[in-house]
Amino acid sequence: MSSLAVRRISECFVKPQFSNQICNLTPWDIVMLSTNYIQKGLLFKKPATLIDEHHFIQNLLEKLKHSLSLTLFHFYPLSGRLVTHKTQNPPSYTVSIDCNNSDGARFIHATLDMTIADILSPFDVPPIVQSFFDHHKAVNHDGHTVPLLSIQVTELVDGVFIGCSMNHSVGDGTSYWNFFNTWSQIFQAQSQSENHEYDVPISRQPIHNRWFPHNCSPPISLPFKHHDEFIWRSETPLLRERFFHFSAESIAKLKAKANSESNTTKISAFQSLSALVWRSITRARSPPSDQKTTCRLAANNRSRMKPPVAEEYFGNCVHAVSAETTTGELLENGIGWAAWKLHVAVTDLNDRVVLEFLEGWLDSPFIIQMGRYFDPYSLLIGSSPRFNMYGCEFGMGKAVASRSGYANKFDGKVSSYPGREGGGSIDLEVCLSPQTMSALESDQEFMNAVTEFDPLLF
Structure with a gap:
């Protein structure tokens, strides 16, 4: 089992129809720049009666990508990149989210010749699970050059794992699961209807008007000249x-x-x-x-x-x-x-x-x-x-x-x-x-x- 590895089959980028916003980061967002992305995912069983497995996976991937595009219409910051602006006179160092100049969110299809039981039966979580996620060891500041959101769909022998890596400077766990639940809601609505418009109703519309203390005017200027002054990468010890x-x-x-x-x-x-x-x-x-x-x-x-x-x-x-x-x-x-x-x-x-x-x-x-x-x-x-x-x-x-x-x-x-x-x-x-x-x-x-x-x- 230890010799098995996740194999990437394909990857592409998914963007919403409109994403032309600039989002300023709050103090709560900025403090997270040197921590890792949020990486959480769900393991599903393949349907028990599959006639054409290849068709099932291809159909699933297309529906996931299309519903993701519709979801990003509501969660547009996830389709952007981080940008740093520096000036010398007056001195200023600011970090924000730019949704204009970005390829969008990454979408990966991968496979692994293991079963659900191989993943869940051992007492300890197998290390291979780390390979179900993109942005391995990335810190949030890396969102300047890599996607703020990356979805990896890993096909197992009898299951499918949908792993999501989201930049923690963009949102917290509440934001993360609001996105994931909205994506699921839109996926199910699209599966039940031929309507592919961008007006799919959602139950919890995200609020993007970022909260700042009353004495704080965005963007926040930081007392740094280079990100090496505050980014620190550490290796996790044996756990x-x-x-x-x-x-x-x-x-x-x-x-x-x-x-x-x-x-x-x-x-x-x-x-x-x-x-x-x-x-x-x-x-x-x-x-x-x-x-x-x-x-x-x-x-x-x-x-x-x-x-x-x-x-x-x-x-x-x-x-x-x-x-x-x-x-x-x-x-x-x-x-x-x-x-x-x-x-x-x-x-x-x-x-x-x-x-x-x-x-x-x-x-x-x-x-x-x-x-x-x-x-x-x-x-x-x-x-x-x-x-x-x-x-x-x-x-x-x-x-x-x-x-x-x-x-x-x-x-x-x-x-x-x-x-x-x-x-x-x-x-x-x-x-x-x-x-x-x-x-x-x-x-x-x-x-x-x-x-x-x-x-x-x-």
């Missing part, structure tokens, strides 16, 4: 990457326990699960008791702003909240103690906190560099089980599983996904050093909460 499934019932038990221990009813299910993960991974790492450990959660700012920013806002609108303690305190106290610290961190995030962060950033702009941002005793829990991943369908029914690429992974990165069966179930994609992962797999408290789930049975 094991594994999915753990938690049923709604298991999570409900964690929530009840956390609230009972803290004598409250305010701790959420996700905060309870995050507390379990924080304690379990910290225990697996076996640091000294006085070692500081931090758990960060990626939080959506949209509903926290005053007035609120619409969920359809297309761009970055996230903030990392964190809870910090020592290893000794974390492990000596129960899950309720850790969950309450996370609860406080989340509830303390409001409009004032966000604006203070942005004011500080405008006074002293910086670019996040993942490899330097996190220490070996912390973890970051990103993505969200609220994203509608399994609502995306492309003529093959509900996806079997969701997977991600190489991007933005390090020792202690955890990504949350909705469970395929719904109902409040959650899948966690956990990235750890091999030694720590082995210890986590032997952690009784953690593994007792994990639920056996076989996506191949669905």
Whole structure:
């Protein structure tokens, strides 16, 4: 199996009918310039009764490309490129999105002689999954010369993987899945109708009027002369990457326990699960008791702003909240103690906190560099089980599983996904050093909460 490789069959570029806009980047967008693209995708089963497989794939590819073009009409920034403008008098350095001079989004057709079972059956995610995505190891600043959006359709023996790589300076996870769901909606509408016009109705129209603090006039001038001053590329260390499934019932038990221990009813299910993960991974790492450990959660700012920013806002609108303690305190106290610290961190995030962060950033702009941002005793829990991943369908029914690429992974990165069966179930994609992962797999408290789930049975 290790000798097998993804083989690219063809590639082309897809553009919307109209794309003549310039989009300025907000502070939330600019800080992402040195991180990787968002890489997420869905694995589908081929229809069980295929008479002509070649015709099925060719028809699927044409429908995907056409519906993508219609979708980019609404999400036009994804068809552009990044541009940097510099002036010496007065000194200025700005980065924006140019939708005028671009080939559009890249669309790739690839094949791999493996089955769905080959991808999903091993405990660890096979490294070959990284090849299901374009822009391997690219950082968002590379969007000056490579597409801001790249779609790769990889044909397996019995399945199809649709992988999407989207520039993280253009949008966050909420924006990403709004795009993916809209593409699915347009695909299905086009499949049911002969109408190929550009007025296909969509349920969630993206909002492209980018949000800036009241004291900030775009474009934002950065204190740099060359991108080498803020772009830093790091190699991901050897990691094991594994999915753990938690049923709604298991999570409900964690929530009840956390609230009972803290004598409250305010701790959420996700905060309870995050507390379990924080304690379990910290225990697996076996640091000294006085070692500081931090758990960060990626939080959506949209509903926290005053007035609120619409969920359809297309761009970055996230903030990392964190809870910090020592290893000794974390492990000596129960899950309720850790969950309450996370609860406080989340509830303390409001409009004032966000604006203070942005004011500080405008006074002293910086670019996040993942490899330097996190220490070996912390973890970051990103993505969200609220994203509608399994609502995306492309003529093959509900996806079997969701997977991600190489991007933005390090020792202690955890990504949350909705469970395929719904109902409040959650899948966690956990990235750890091999030694720590082995210890986590032997952690009784953690593994007792994990639920056996076989996506191949669905």
